[in-house]
Amino acid sequence: MDLYTRRRIVNGVVMSLSVAATAFGLLWLVLVLWTLLENGIAAITPALFSQMTPPPGSAGGLLNAIFGSVVMTLIATLIGTPTGILAGTFLAEYSRRSRFGEVVRFINDILLSAPSIIVGLFVYELLVVHMGHFSAWAGAVALAIIVVPVVVRTTEDMLNLVPNALREAAAALGSPKWKVIVMVSYRAAIQGMVTGVMLAVARIAGETAPLLFTALNNQFWSTDLNAPMANLPVVIFQFAMSPYADWQVLAWGGALLITVTVLCLNIGARALASWSTFKQ
Amino acid sequence: MAADIALIGRSAAQRQRAGSIGDVVFRALTFLFALLVLLILGGVIVALIDGALPALRTFGFSFVITEVWNPVTEKFGALAPIYGTLVTSAIAMVVGIPVAFGVAVFITEICPLWLKRPLATMIELLAAIPSIIYGIWGLFVFAPFVQQYIQPAIIDSLGQVPGIGALFAGPPLGIGVLTAGFILAVMVLPFISSIMRDVFETVPAILKESAYGLGATRSEVVRQIVLPYTRIGVVGGIMLGLGRALGETMAVTFVIGNAHRISASILQPGTTISASLANEFTEAFGDLYRSSLIALGFILFIITFIVLAIAKLLLLRLQKQAGG
Numbered sequence: 001m002d003l004y005t006r007r008r009i010v011n012g013v014v015m016s017l018s019v020a021a022t023a024f025g026l027l028w029l030v031l032v033l034w035t036l037l038e039n040g041i042a043a044i045t046p047a048l049f050s051q052m053t054p055p056p057g058s059a060g061g062l063l064n065a066i067f068g069s070v071v072m073t074l075i076a077t078l079i080g081t082p083t084g085i086l087a088g089t090f091l092a093e094y095s096r097r098s099r100f101g102e103v104v105r106f107i108n109d110i111l112l113s114a115p116s117i118i119v120g121l122f123v124y125e126l127l128v129v130h131m132g133h134f135s136a137w138a139g140a141v142a143l144a145i146i147v148v149p150v151v152v153r154t155t156e157d158m159l160n161l162v163p164n165a166l167r168e169a170a171a172a173l174g175s176p177k178w179k180v181i182v183m184v185s186y187r188a189a190i191q192g193m194v195t196g197v198m199l200a201v202a203r204i205a206g207e208t209a210p211l212l213f214t215a216l217n218n219q220f221w222s223t224d225l226n227a228p229m230a231n232l233p234v235v236i237f238q239f240a241m242s243p244y245a246d247w248q249v250l251a252w253g254g255a256l257l258i259t260v261t262v263l264c265l266n267i268g269a270r271a272l273a274s275w276s277t278f279k280q
Numbered sequence: 281m282a283a284d285i286a287l288i289g290r291s292a293a294q295r296q297r298a299g300s301i302g303d304v305v306f307r308a309l310t311f312l313f314a315l316l317v318l319l320i321l322g323g324v325i326v327a328l329i330d331g332a333l334p335a336l337r338t339f340g341f342s343f344v345i346t347e348v349w350n351p352v353t354e355k356f357g358a359l360a361p362i363y364g365t366l367v368t369s370a371i372a373m374v375v376g377i378p379v380a381f382g383v384a385v386f387i388t389e390i391c392p393l394w395l396k397r398p399l400a401t402m403i404e405l406l407a408a409i410p411s412i413i414y415g416i417w418g419l420f421v422f423a424p425f426v427q428q429y430i431q432p433a434i435i436d437s438l439g440q441v442p443g444i445g446a447l448f449a450g451p452p453l454g455i456g457v458l459t460a461g462f463i464l465a466v467m468v469l470p471f472i473s474s475i476m477r478d479v480f481e482t483v484p485a486i487l488k489e490s491a492y493g494l495g496a497t498r499s500e501v502v503r504q505i506v507l508p509y510t511r512i513g514v515v516g517g518i519m520l521g522l523g524r525a526l527g528e529t530m531a532v533t534f535v536i537g538n539a540h541r542i543s544a545s546i547l548q549p550g551t552t553i554s555a556s557l558a559n560e561f562t563e564a565f566g567d568l569y570r571s572s573l574i575a576l577g578f579i580l581f582i583i584t585f586i587v588l589a590i591a592k593l594l595l596l597r598l599q600k601q602a603g604g
Contacts (some may be wrong), residue, residue, distance in 0.1 A: 024382075
């Protein structure tokens with residue numbers, strides 16, 4: 001075999017492997033989504049949204065868990081978003097080249113990928129131990145700690161994309177820097193910042209590990225933020241690991257619900273980002 | 281009239297002063313929140329050390345090298361979970377890196393332009409699916425499949441090879457270290473491939489075109505131009521994926537079997553640090569038991585912190601290099 005043929009064959013093999021790898025990756029996505037639909041769709045009934053989590057062996061729904069997840073996600077977003085936006089603003093507008101900014105950026109990126117179960121342990125030590133009991137507040141704080149680095153990162157990135165000419169123009173009109181940031185930079189970067197918040201919500205909507213030791217779970221309807229609160233991920237965990245068929249069906253239903261929510265948020269965020277005014 | 285002018289003058293001056301006060305306040309506010317990011321990390325470290333202290337005081341360094349995990353006699357050692365964490369992550373890397381590399385090469389070098397975005401998005405959606413979904417899927421769908429088809433095949437082939445046979449011995453249980461490693465591989469795939477893709481895109485077109493102009497094939501361009509140019513970034517991406525794999529909790533908890541022991545065979549159940557925490561923490565009665573679990577968390581935190589810091593430093597170096 002001459003050199004030319006050999007090189008062509010090697011190339012053909014390498015390229016086919018690369019195509020196969022891509023197909024393999026996509027196959028997993030399709031498989032996971034397909035089984036979710038197959039098993040979850042049977043559980044999507046009106047009862048799922050109107051009844052409480054049942055004891056084993058009887059019918060029920062996930063209403064209290066859905067409520068708890070929504071409440072905790074909402075509180076976490078309300079705490080995490082302003083925190084993240086302000087910290088991101090500092091990084092982008094006040095400390096592009098400072099040492100302190102670099103350190104914060106570095107630590108933030110590590111928090112972004114840090115194991116979420118560690119966050120759960122931290123909030124357990126911080127709140128649960130001191131309050132003496134598990135609570136929805138602790139769960140929300142744990143989720144907020146996961147929101148913050150995501151929002152910091154996207155806020156900073158988006159503010160960095162705002163052309164300096166815009167800031168200079170506003171400054172030349174005599175507006176103080178805080179007004180330039182709030183009325184010009186934020187407005188120019190708002191789409192990207194909203195994208196970041198949506199991605200953060202998508203991330204915490206399915207987070208389980210940080211809730212295990214903070215919000216715990218609750219079999220009953222509860223609106224008390226100082227008490228343990230049911231939430232979808234932990235209910236799915238508990239029900240899926242149980243030997244009861246009813247519970248497993250509900251777990252699949254909850255899993256489908258979470259996945260659809262998370263994927264919609266993700267795709268929505270991406271669509272919004274691609275309309276964004278400034279692109280790299 | 282004069283009074284009016286004075287009034288206007290004063291209000292302008294006031295406005296300016298208000299502006300500068302606003303600046304000071306706003307800057308201080310954003311600074312405080314930036315500081316909060318550091319405080320969170322500091323808080324995590326302090327809380328973990330504080331919680332782990334009783335266990336570390338009782339067991340000392342032997343905590344890290346002991347395999348025993350017995351809540352009844354209150355003897356705890358971290359070796360089995362540490363081993364499980366490292367082995368599952370290693371399997372995830374062995375399976376995940378080549379696939380991620382293939383995906384990145386396909387998207388940057390082969391894929392037609394119109395397909396690039398949708399394809400990249402679909403691969404990244406793999407990262408969006410929550411960990412618990414991989415867990416429930418792994419438990420009910422993947423583990424039975426592994427038990428029925430993959431494990432018997434492995435036991436019959438690799439399990440019979442002298443020397444490495446012990447690694448692949450034992451009854452096919454479905455759940456176990458290998459299954460957990462596989463699922464982790466799929467979960468870290470999007471993280472690694474998206475970074476590889478990003479760094480592959482930074483290779484100057486003129487370099488690649490020169491190689492093509494000399495008659496190089498695509499695979500030669502990838503191996504001899506793209507890879508050498510992006511080596512640091514590729515390693516950074518791999519480390520980032522490794523950091524994720526080490527700390528991944530729910531997916532592993534579902535399929536690893538939660539056995540506090542070190543088996544020679546990777547087909548057998550084991551446990552990881554995060555899976556032990558998820559399974560045992562809320563049921564851990566006794567201060568020493570709980571403290572030992574927190575000590576496990578602290579070890580996990582140190583390992584992932586180091587891996588992620590290396591990843592970040594490598595990627596920063598690449599960024600500086602690209603920025604000139």
